[in-house]
Amino acid sequence: MAPKRKLYDAADVKVFIGILIYVGVHTSPRIDLYWLQDPYQGPIHTPRLCFEQIKRFLHISRPTSAGNHQPGDKRWWYKLESLASTFERAARQYYQPGSNISIDATMIRCFGRTKHRVKMPNKPIKQGSKIIALADRGYIWTFTWSSRLWGIVDLFRWPNMSPTGSMVLETIHLRGKNLPLCILLSLQ
Template identity: 35%
Template sequence: MITASLPRDVPGNIEVFRSNKDTIPCGDFDSSDDEPLAEKAKRSRRQQPDQPVWRTCSPTYSTTTQERTEVIARQKLVKEQFQDLTPVQIFEKIFDDEVISLIITNTILYANQNNRHTFQLDSVDLKKFIGILILSGYHKLPREDLYWSYDEDVGVEMVSRSMPRQRFRDIKKNLHFVNNDEASSTRDKMFKIRPLADILINKFLQWGVMHDNISIDESMVKYFGHHPAKQFIRGKPVRFGYKNWVAATFIKC
């Protein structure tokens, strides 16, 4: 039986050892060869290192006492300057004259580059346009035209009285934040909004309300068009769009 089962293509001599499990000293025989696969899997799981145990604890800060005092003083200063302001006035702290001027200049420039020389834009119409965009963010309708509809169940009188529909479309068509002629000198995928983003970041650092507990999180901006910076994340409520990293805080009620 042993001779018949030996391999025929091995050069040289072959030594065959026969043994009985009962006569082999402990440690010399690997009994795992006769174990079912299920038992091996259970044993391998038992041999894995213990999984980490997460628990809630108070955060520790590396800031010094002087830095902490400066943060508290800054919070107090921002609170004093904002406490008597309306929501519109607080918004204008971020979208101030510098931002408005940037948008107007580049929007008119883009219209002229496309032979629309009759197009003009001032700060009043631009603020109305931004207000309509903010309103449409939470008062959603199936189509943009319905905001100017005469039907009582869909029309929004606040929108139709503030700006004609065609004027809104003209501003939306020409809205720009950068000179397109400078696109060839940069490889920045987000160059279209880079000047506006740089200004807003400085405004957020200036007027941002600081909290003790800040968490880095991600936020998706829904977008279905074509752009090299657009991402697809499976399993998310918003799967297509731009992924932004945000400093998230919470307010205790």
Template identity: 25%
Template sequence: MGIHNLTRVEDFWSSDDRLRVEGVAKIMPIQRWRKLNQYIHLTNNRDQPDPTDPNHDRLFKVRPLVDMCNRNFTSDIYRPSRNLSVDEAMIGFKGGSLLKQYIPNKPTKWGLKSWMLADSHTGFCVQADIYTGAKGGQGSTEGLGYKVVMGMARHVQGKHHHLFFDNYFTSPKLLIDLVPMQIYSTGTVRPNRKGLPLNFSDKDKKADRGKSAFWQKGDIVAVKWKDNNFVHLISTSCDDTMRQASRRVGGQLVNIPCPDMVKTYNKYMGGVDLNDQLRSYHPVGRKAKKYWKYILWFYVDLCLINSWILYKLAVTDKPKKTYSQQDFRLDVCDGLVAGFTSRKRRLSQVRVLSAIVNQENVGGHVLVKFQGRKRVCVMCSRKKRKTDSGRPVESTFGCQQCSVNLCKDGCHAEFHAISE
């Protein structure tokens, strides 16, 4: 379903050829899909602890999946590149949940927030944790940003990686504490953070574009650079090397001095954004009322993207010269389905037992009695008609040409009058 992004789930099984997706409809009926979607669970609800317990896990519904995915993401199967980025990723959700966040400067403003560590070159997700709020035990005397980065860094320590993060996370203490873990880091920083030079936050409005100033204390180098506005960064990996940056001034491109630290940060900070971009192309999730299903679809997408990246790196003899994520997802679908279908009736196998009342036959659409059990009448389902007991209306009759079940009394003519 991530390949065909239809508005309604019912459209995959639509009788309208312009909407119907045969690759989905022939595998199982919509009723079976709804039941599978209804009963899917990742934990036993009977084991759920008391929500009033201070140690209650707000991710209890998905905890086995989250732990399994993060454990596999950091296994020896994939060795991340030197440059990694830490940032937040949003899972779009507007329902009711204590985990829901509002971030106005994000494209997806409402949703569940995930902290992510991703490879800056490929977008491979190395670690992803759902933010559960202050009651989830994610607070810290050094601030939430500090604890998030330190938690992510433990999975890649001792390998001389270079982490990049924005000013929400960056502080001098964080960079200092990452050095003993053999991790270098660079990030934009808020100029009023504790431990920075006193004149670091001074802003000379008359300063020329391209002007910069450097400070160093121990392993940390700080830079203040004037672009359109002042940019502040600190790093334990970059020095005071200067390069050139192109800017458009008065309709012409001009080169201005630019610290190498700024160029390096802009080049490698986008790992999580790259993963978000890949995840947005073919999302598998469907609209749901339960928040935990959005987390389920989020990790399914992460697994598919990581698998596609691994496949491209490991397999040299690919089926196509340009093997896209869509091609990979289609091959995964073929492998999972493997020719299975739960449908016992095919259009070519329909046996006409009797032709019913001539007046019901509309424009070549013959009302017949199908072999096998009753199925839900398509027209009654559209009109939301129910039996006296509140159950869907079922019929053994239907249209031979359209291969849909319809009630003998009126629904056949009504269905094809609308279709015509």
């Protein structure tokens, strides 16, 4: 007889996201090692099977916007837009970056299949979704999506600037308007 399948609710998904954050901070060579009974590490408060099922079956989308976008649309992240916008608003609300910020290409682990996934072997996360992040001491304050197929989609090309220089200026121009910044660009 098959075990009874549990329906997961919002609290289970919040715990799942918390585990993903924990796994990102406290790295281990294998995912199953987090469920060992280590007195120094502490327990993870959800069964491993529950975590694996949510990871396998979680699908994020906005049903009202699903018909508005086509497969060839350059806003390929439209299914994540609501979640990403909520994250970005919270990041801006709860943290004010200092004057020493960085703008860098950052990888977000991606479990699904997409042709926009990027491979960057020199990053801690080797494969996933690429974002251009404005960060302060490891805290992502705002970001712009990037694609393997189309690059940085909403990039304005500044005159006499390389794509990287344009990306830095555009990120500061659009996202960091109210920040006291001193910008130094190395034009090589």
